[in-house]
Amino acid sequence: MPIAAKNVVYATPVMRKLALIIHDLQPSLRKVAEYILRHPLKAATLTIEELARETATSPAAVNRLAKAMDLGGYIALKAELLATLQDMVSPVDKLRTELELHPDGAFGLAEQMQIASSNLSSASANNPTSTFEAFVHSLMAARKIYILGFGNSAYMAGFAAANLVPYCADATAISMEGGNENAAYRLASITEHDVLLAISLPRYSLDTLQLARFARERGATVLAITDSPAAPLSSIAAHCLFAPADHPVLISSNMAVLALIEALVAGVMTRNKEAVKLAAELTESVMSYLHMPRSDAPLAKPKKSRIKPKS
Numbered sequence: 001m002p003i004a005a006k007n008v009v010y011a012t013p014v015m016r017k018l019a020l021i022i023h024d025l026q027p028s029l030r031k032v033a034e035y036i037l038r039h040p041l042k043a044a045t046l047t048i049e050e051l052a053r054e055t056a057t058s059p060a061a062v063n064r065l066a067k068a069m070d071l072g073g074y075i076a077l078k079a080e081l082l083a084t085l086q087d088m089v090s091p092v093d094k095l096r097t098e099l100e101l102h103p104d105g106a107f108g109l110a111e112q113m114q115i116a117s118s119n120l121s122s123a124s125a126n127n128p129t130s131t132f133e134a135f136v137h138s139l140m141a142a143r144k145i146y147i148l149g150f151g152n153s154a155y156m157a158g159f160a161a162a163n164l165v166p167y168c169a170d171a172t173a174i175s176m177e178g179g180n181e182n183a184a185y186r187l188a189s190i191t192e193h194d195v196l197l198a199i200s201l202p203r204y205s206l207d208t209l210q211l212a213r214f215a216r217e218r219g220a221t222v223l224a225i226t227d228s229p230a231a232p233l234s235s236i237a238a239h240c241l242f243a244p245a246d247h248p249v250l251i252s253s254n255m256a257v258l259a260l261i262e263a264l265v266a267g268v269m270t271r272n273k274e275a276v277k278l279a280a281e282l283t284e285s286v287m288s289y290l291h292m293p294r295s296d297a298p299l300a301k302p303k304k305s306r307i308k309p310k311s
Contacts (some may be wrong), residue, residue: 009244010229011124014080015040017069021230022026028061029068036081037230046082048074062158115247116255122244123256134239136267138221139164142195145171146187146215149199150180150208156199156225156257163265167272180207187211199225200233201245201252212236225260227252 010019015037022033035055036043039173043051048059053072055061059074066077145168149157161173184207184238189194196215201209209232216222216236224237227245234240243256255295 010037014069014077015229019234021068022230023235025065025068028057029065031055031057032062032065034230037228040081040090043134044078059173078302079265080229111248111253114123115253119244120259123242123259126242126244127260130186131241132263132267135223135241135264136271138195138223138239139168139197139264139268140271142221143169143191143193145169145195145197145311146190146220147171147173147185147197147199148187148208148211149173150175150205151159152252153201153205153208153257154198156261157197159258160197160261160265161197163261164268167265167268183207183209187215190215190218194220195223196220197225198233198237199257200231201227201243201254201257202231203230204232209233209236225257228280 006012011015018033018037022030022037025033032051032055033117035051046054048062049064050058062077065074066074069077071077071080073293091254145161145164147157147161149155154173157173158176161171170230172186175183185195194215198208198212204226211223212222212233213236219270224231224238225232226233226240228234228241228242241260243255243260244255245252247253
């Protein structure tokens, strides 16, 4: 999918409007808005009754959401969705339909690669360059970077810290050892000169949200990697990068999160004037622990055949 601005799904007027008002909506309307933000293509194809059923609300709630967006009613809302999303195709939705047609539960490498490709393409299309640059600038300017994530996101936080630490002033994954309570202790000294990078995918951790709010109250810059503008972290963070996490089998997919972290690390490295020197020093420091093929080792002589020639 092209990265052109017109194809950035969350930058379209209808999606921007939803992301702007979602946290001020009544609970039933918020459920409808969250569904549309997470499943924009599918929502554009549903009738008002089907959308109400999918969100466990009512047609009246769907209509009220449309009116809250100054669209008059659901017909106008659906027209907006179709107009902005008509060129989109969701491989994950297609695959989910395909799997439903195969009761034997067939799922293999090809299906996984299709999902990964879909989520990576969506991450590329739905994250503006300006937001990425704001992330990189905040990471480089921070006195200290605290990286937070629970559940599977804890491993992503550890990966981010391990790769950022040579090129930033200080980067620490605070949610690795000791559980939630120790993470709170480690975050207690955060200041306005620091950054909290919070990673959260469905199913969202309440502790991640509470610690992110604490960091914001202390004046720190909160950055978030989450799956969509409907995610609770999006209302807390100063900047959000969206990593689509849809998967027809698993609770969520980490592929897009991993790609975004790698992009941030590369972005920080290329903007750090000392990066080449640091990389060389890092390589030299671990050289003795790495397997290095010896270029000066003599080539092994070919063994003589033990088969005697026929007389």
